[in-house]
Amino acid sequence: MTFDVVSFLHDLLSPGTWSLWSLLVAGPLSLACLTYLSSTIRFQTARRQGSSDKRLLQIPLVPYWVPGLFHTVSLLSPTVFLPKVVKKFGTNSPLEVRASWLRFIIVANPEHIKAVFRKTKHMTNKSNTIFALKYLMGLPKDTVRFFRDDDSGLNVTPRKGSTVPDESRIKFLIVHSLLKLLQGVHLEAAGKRYMSTLFRTLDTLHMVPEYQPQLSVDGGWTGFPDLYAFLQRVMMSSTVETIAGSKLLELYPGLVDDLSQFESDVPKFLRLLPRWLMPEAFRVQQRLLEGIKAWHAYGHQHSDCNRLGPDDPEWEPYFGIKLVRRRQQYALKIKEMTADARAAEDLGLLFAATANAVPSTFWLIFQALKDPVLVSRLRDEVSASLRTPPASPESTQGDLESKNELFDTAALLRQPLLQSAYAETLRLFVVAIVSRVAEYSDVDIAGYRVAKDSFLVMYTHLLALDPGEWARAGRTLTKPLEEFDAERFLVEPGWTRPLGKQAPAATTTTPAAVQDVDQDKGQGNSSDHDPLSYDGRRFSMDGLLGLWIPYGGGDHLCPGRHFAKQQILLTFATLITKFDIELAFPSPGAAAGVKPDMSHAPFGALPPLGKVPFRIRRKAT
Ligand code: HEM
Incomplete structure (x- = not known):
């Protein structure tokens, strides 16, 4: 059996096949476009909130194309993604980003950063610390839990409501x-x-093998590669x-x-x-x-x-x-x-x-x-x-x-x-x-x-x-x-x-x-x-x-x-x-x-x- 190009093209372009195409390609594409459009409208609406309003402002969610996936793929390279998003949407407000199950907020305005640093009673850096201790330093699982459970804060007086005994205030210590x-x-x-x-x-x-001979006591130069x-x-x-x-x-x-x-x-x-x-x-x-x-x-x-x-x-x-x-x-x-x-x-x-x-x-x-x-x-x-x-x-x-x-x-x-x-x-x-x-x-x-x-x-x-x-x-x-x-x-x-x-x-x-x-x-x-x-x-x-x-x-x-x-x-x-x-x-x-x-x-x-x-x-x- 030989492959007939003409009839293949004919089939591909026939009205019946078109509807299959539109379902496979145009369907998802229009869904993505609609998602982007609606998320952009939501973003702009959040951006236009009146600051005279007594209520706190909502942090706008960065527009996305694919629901569920959001910015997951771009985030594989955060050092490219973060500057790109901030360049596009500015620093007037913090920006919320979603990447599948993960949600985070980019704060890139110095005034907002100062405000974050002032909220010492409410904000911790526990997630970063625990991440590093667990995945880099090999902290045992039980101790990771112990670190996570410490909600006593960094002040000399433990946070109100914390029941962690003084000797177990690990982060404070x-x-x-x-x-x-x-x-x-x-x-x-x-x-x-x-x-x-x-x-x-x-x-x-x-005395270290790579650094012999001795760093020139005689006044001559010694070269090293690195x-x-x-x-x-x-x-x-x-x-x-x-x-x-x-x-x-x-x-x-x-x-x-x-x-x-x-x-x-x-x-x-x-x-x-x-x-x-x-x-x-x-x-x-x-x-x-x-x-x-x-x-x-x-x-x-x-x-x-x-x-x-x-x-x-x-x-x-x-x-x-x-x-x-x-x-x-x-x-x-x-x-x-x-x-x-x-x-x-x-x-x-x-x-x-x-x-x-x-x-x-x-x-x-x-x-x-x-x-x-x-x-x-x-x-x-x-x-x-x-x-x-x-x-x-x-x-x-x-x-x-x-x-x-x-x-x-x-x-x-x-x-x-x-x-x-x-x-x-x-x-x-x-x-x-x-x-x-x-x-x-x-x-x-x-x-x-x-x-x-x-x-x-x-x-x-x-x-x-x-x-x-x-x-x-x-x-x-x-x-x-x-x-x-x-x-x-x-x-x-x-x-x-x-x-x-x-x-x-x-x-x-x-x-x-x-x-x-x-x-x-x-x-x-x-x-x-x-x-x-x-x-x-x-x-x-x-x-x-x-x-x-x-x-x-x-x-x-x-x-x-x-x-x-x-x-x-x-x-x-x-x-x-x-x-x-x-x-x-x-x-x-x-x-x-x-x-x-x-x-x-x-x-x-x-x-x-x-x-x-x-x-x-x-x-x-
Ligand atoms: C150029 C050198 C260093 C840089 C750039 C640096 C940078 C940082 C940064 C960015 C943080 C996170 C701060 C935050 O969350 O606000 C941090 C925390 C920390 N650094 Fe350094 N660091 C340096 C040297 C050191 C040294 C020499 C030590 C110890 C002898 C040290 C011990 C720590 C500890 C224990 C924390 C955790 C503090 C906390 O969780 O509250 N760092 N450092």
Whole structure:
């Protein structure tokens, strides 16, 4: 039998077949068009609601084509979808999006974000935390339930109606021990410890096979293939030793390699790839958990985690800084915090302490090395922060940190161009979703009704790259927001932020929330009245609350941010003071081709895509 094209076409185009076609194609197509039309009308109607109305406004639902499916397919690539939706529908109101069973609300207007951050009593970030603990850190199921059941909030006084006993207020215990023990004298001690550990790590780097021979003691250059891997090596081991003590690395010498591998596997874990597709990633995760568990057991045999008094050491080799001892102390009193759960929690801490700080330091150094003028100006500020050596060596006898204290850290952290370059690095390279859930009731966000259980999404890059909002905040854009501008956060003398863009009065502002808002003003850790100036300009974060959010905000604002700033700037300062470093691409224009690895978005700071070769030589002392 031969195939007759003519009769086939005849059949296809005959009236009977047409009705089949219209049923198969035109039917669904018209349904999709009708759905889109009606959802657009509903969207526009919601958008036109009168704000004079006393009732709270309804959040418009982004139009969609396919009922039931909604935006599921587009959401497979959230970093493309979110900017596209916001570009199309604007930021005047929050936007509700549906993707099959999932509903969430995009908040992309800085005023609305401020309002979200103020609702500390009503909003939690539990879903994000639990997601990360469960799928990334391997927290056991029973402990996940225990975390989920904690409805006591972050205030010293538990939320009204919560029956969680004080000793089981896990979220409060975690966040408050971090806030308390990573500030003031504790933060200062951790910074000094980090600095001296970093010096030692750099001095002994040749003991790591990939970094032989020794970083040129003879003044010659040594080339290495990968600046990011180098920073991972030196920053991770210095951070782990500072936070967790030296015994962990002694017991588990492969920890830095495993933690580096684990961090590069984050996108796979958080995209929920099954175990059979990434067996090696799960093996590494398991090794980390077992290694941490063994360290805990060893630590408890040799040290006492109750040593938290003012006369007890800020750091000791078994459990590191007081924060880690405190975490063991409260966790040991909670039955759900089994040895496996404590290992997962501390994997979370080591991850949080390195996963964003290392890539951020990479980009700061990389941007500086690309630009000879910038690096020399940053070096001037670093030199101005060098500590004057003590008059007599005896005055610091016995105190290793003080002897190794090359920088006056407080002075370093106040330098205007350094702070601006640091803030700019985080603006551009931290690509994260900060989320909140209206856990306890409906909430009023800037006049909009956010229904109980709604999931709110604030995407750092939407704000970081929105020229209209930066202009409204009174910032002049010398370079486009897509580019790195080390001076972006410097303002002229006498500059003040435009008035009239204050956040709408919060309906319920707790004292903690007010305090956070003040903190947020200086998330870069600066004072707006800092006498230090750069070319007559000063560093200022004023007016950027809700716009610069790499550390989130409100009472969940990252409690590790002060330590992170120290890590980043101390590492940068040490490397450019003790060494000469240069990028070593074979061709001159190659540096321009170095891009961030977007597969890590929206999970935090982005590592570079590919390797960045460099050469380094120790400076003559
Ligand atoms: C450049 C470095 C860092 C960045 C960009 C960063 C970013 C963030 C962000 C976006 C959040 C969510 C905040 C929110 O929901 O509003 C967060 C939370 C958190 N961060 Fe960081 N972080 C950094 C460094 C650190 C360090 C060094 C530590 C610990 C030593 C740390 C510990 C935490 C913890 C425990 C939370 C959870 C707070 C809560 O649930 O209330 N982070 N961080």
